[in-house]
Amino acid sequence: MAKAKYDFLTQRGVLVVTIEELITEIDKLSVVELNELTKAIQEKWDIDPSAMAPAMVIAGGAVAGGDAAAAEQTEFDLILTSSGEAKIQVIKAIREITSLGLKEAKALVDEIPNAVKEKISKEEAEDMKKKIEAAGGTAEIK
Numbered sequence: 021m022a023k024a025k026y027d028f029l030t031q032r033g034v035l036v037v038t039i040e041e042l043i044t045e046i047d048k049l050s051v052v053e054l055n056e057l058t059k060a061i062q063e064k065w066d067i068d069p070s071a072m073a074p075a076m077v078i079a080g081g082a083v084a085g086g087d088a089a090a091a092e093q094t095e096f097d098l099i100l101t102s103s104g105e106a107k108i109q110v111i112k113a114i115r116e117i118t119s120l121g122l123k124e125a126k127a128l129v130d131e132i133p134n135a136v137k138e139k140i141s142k143e144e145a146e147d148m149k150k151k152i153e154a155a156g157g158t159a160e161i162k
Contacts, residue, residue, distance in 0.1 A: 052124045055134065095139040097162045098148050103129050106156030113155035117148045129157075 049057065103110040107129060114125040117136060128134050136159065137148060145161045152159045
């Protein structure tokens with residue numbers, strides 16, 4: 021079966037790609053760029069992610085067979101909630117934690133709240149949170 025090709029009109033002509041090629045290109049984006057893309061898509065098609073949360077909880081319960089006992093969480097997200105008054109110090113801490121460049125770290129700090137790291141261990145998240153707080157910012161672990 022042939023893979024579907026999609027035509028995108030660009031300033032230089034028509035660009036033809038498959039979904040797999042598009043996903044490959046998206047996979048190359050940094051966390052900050054991916055966040056910007058997500059926000060742009062949400063704005064473009066007026067998507068409210070909070071409206072999807074109840075449906076996801078219901079679907080998650082159905083998949084688990086309705087078991088009320090939740091499994092222990094093993095992966096956590098570190099969310100920057102404030103840069104405080106020492107924004108430059110927080111940017112430095114973010115660069116140390118994530119290995120992002122200056123521009124990407126500044127963009128991450130400018131768009132609060134924002135995920136610093138995702139799917140990390142609780143210990144790693146707590147260590148990173150301490151570094152952000154030592155720099156004058158605040159973060160939470162979800």
